[in-house]
Amino acid sequence: MLSQGPLRVDGLFAAPVSFPGLLDSIPLGVAVVDAGGRVVFINRFLEGLTGFECKDVISIPCAYVLRSNICIEGCPVRSRRPISEPLVVEGDIINRERQKIPVRITFAPIVDLDGKAVGTLEAVQDIRMLSRLNGKSGPPFGFGQIIGRSPQMERIYEVLPVIAQSDSSVLLTGETGSGKDFVAELIHQASPRAKDPFIKVNCGALPETLLESELFGHQKGAFTGAIENKPGRFRLAHNGTLYLTEIGDLPLSLQVKLLTFFDDRVVFPLGSTKGFHVDVRVIAATHRNLEQMVREGRFREDLLFRLNVVRLRLPPLRERGDDVQLLLNRFLQDYAAKLKKPIKGFSAKALRILLDYSYPGNVRELRNIVEYGLTICQEDQIQPQHLPAYLTDPKAREPEVAAAESAEPTVTLVHRASGDDGMDWSALERKMILEAMLKAKGRRGKAAAILGWGRSTLWRKMKQYGIDE
Template sequence: MRSEKKCSMIASHVTEIILESISDGVFTVDHAWRVTSFNRGAERITGIPRDRALGKHCWEVFRSNMCERDCALRRTMAQGRSFVDTATYIVDYQKRRIPVVVCTALLKDEVGRVLGGVETFRDMSQVEELRKELEGRYHVGDMVSRSPSMAEIFGILPQVAGSGSTVLIQGETGTGKELLARAIHNLGPRRKKPFVAVNCGALPDTLLESELFGYRAGAFTDAVKDKPGRFALAEGGTILLDEIGDLSAAFQARLLRVLQERTFMPLGGTRSVKADVRVIAATNKDLAAEVDAGRFRQDLFYRINVVRLNLPPLRERKEDIPMLAECFVDRMKRLRGSAITGISREAVSRLMFYNYPGNIRELENIIEHACVICPSGQIEIRCLPEHLRTGSSPVMDRGGDIHAALESAETRLILEVLERNRFNRAAVARELRVHKSTLYRKIRRLGIALPTSDGRRGVKSPK
């Protein structure tokens, strides 16, 4: 009996040494949710000394977002099962949010009696910073893309934004022209001033004139007081003239004069007003072709066509579909608090078969539909609209370009990770969480060219 007790004490001591040696934070709670142990890793991650944590309720120590609604440890205690790799954040002693991944289990004694719960948590700050750094290459404002055509636009956007020049954005409906205009404004020197958008195709000339330039009291029957127009509201900032290709010939002449002289006359006014605004124009039409057809003034076209940015349709940048879909899922989760965990690979593949006549806006509506039909768990094919589930739509792409798009995205990802790790294949395999032999097969299958040695000195590349 004494021997068994001694062995138990030795085992307990060894366990304590191990817990103090690991980098992950580990703590335990009793049935009253009071912290009963708190290892050195937990002290390091939270910045809270052990003596201040012991005896307190766990939510007083960690102040996690899970404490408020969906505690993994509480679910473990209630359901009697473990939860692994649940992402959340904690708030440290300096009130900084620290992203962590937690694992939970029941805490039992030698005879299997439940004493409380145990939770381990790992600091994911460095991983999160790396993720943000990588995403920064593909994010500009609210726009996200990995495609080469969009990369060219993202590359010149800082210069365009800083120039102050008039910009013409051309692209099909739903490609994100207003988002690009906002990104230009937010990157430029006028970012602290207003950004005002006007849909020029939604109003007749008379209403559009008062909308853009405002009016003075008495200009017409119901004008009982002055009303500033959009140009006045955008003073010092940026005005977006959306769907400028739908303007009538008469209004095109009026707008040309405003852009040339940078002044405008409110309806019923007697004096011109100076317009200190940056102008960005957007259209879903090919304005050069409209000029050739005589439907758009050539002089106005030259006035707004200082810097032209052409947004490609989504069908020409299908490698962006997975990233865009994830962004829309995250947005739905934030707006609605839904329990969607992601999109299945099968559903993503089905999304990539579609040609999206409505472009990014249509993809966003598809994801919103899926989140309504499947409010929790993974989005599967059954959650998608009927024409995507059955493949009956005339714009479903039956060709093999989905495979080309997937291979293009996979090639680009592997190349980026290779370059970041100086072509050290072992490091790349670890980052991508695949076996080295799997990585080598992918490299050969995708035809990725490699240097003669990898990132370690004197190590030859595999043939």
């Protein structure tokens, strides 16, 4: 019934039907592999789940495409005893977006008319939602896997379920490492679209021409090298969520095309006159100031209005107060279990350093620091010497302070006003503190705010430079 050439099925209906079209309409990842375990076809849903395109992976062993632990630890397709009945196995896959996704794979034999096994049909079900419902719903002081007790985070927990249930476009803003990707996926998982694909596109990662084809797809022959039709990420995300990260890096020409999509919900692949209606929820994220980019003419105001239906600002870690300690303990617990190390906690000195640090890289940086400390530490407590050098060595810390200055214009003013190019850092820092104290009329709290530091950091530095005597 399946014909050669363009894959089609004859005999089921009055006219032949497209085999890829048939499998593409199934809301489940499907791979057809031959007797040797090599890919013959993968449907659109599996393309979305794995990040691989069907045309690129034909005749490649499916273990390299699915990248499931089942493939490596005991693949039923390549076992000595071929399967005769459908077999259901749970495991996980790692997709091209570097996400580990729990899946349930059903392996069903494909036999020819004589009953001889010619291949296997693999149906891949994304069971992230089920895994989360099975008692892994996260701590009481959080939403999903996001944790924090600060008032800023409490406000986010309140609005997240409401945002998830709405179908509006969402704009996530926040510094790098503040958890935008995490929140975007949580919104999708808690939304009615959870069973459909969540497709992430990094708008800053690809050159303009490639990005256009990646987002909107292309028609065969649209340009040199376009040897097949490509559906594009918008169509892959049909009925699901499209997450556009680094939207501030989207070129102006594509901003216009995105705007057109928001107006009529139709995508036109490159080189095609035929449009496709797509039902997609768009979540966009950026660490840039889009309003400023609009003023500078680098971002379209009308696109900002369309994205800005629901806006959520994720606070930087330095504004989250006691959450730093909560996150330190949480990551310590997680990595100690993962690395199988009997580490009880941080020493008082190490904890002081960690609490005083401003974390320009936010939660991601904090997590990396904890992991580094745990990897290096051979004792039962993490000591200052187990922390990255830039935390304990003031010289190595200069770039961090410079980064903090760029985020805090008042500090930059103090710095620039000094005009002492020949000064070393300690002298300059001492002068900055004195100027801030003068500006704050001796009030340490206000001086700390001017400098963008915590009160304790200011106190420690004043002591270090002998200013408090």
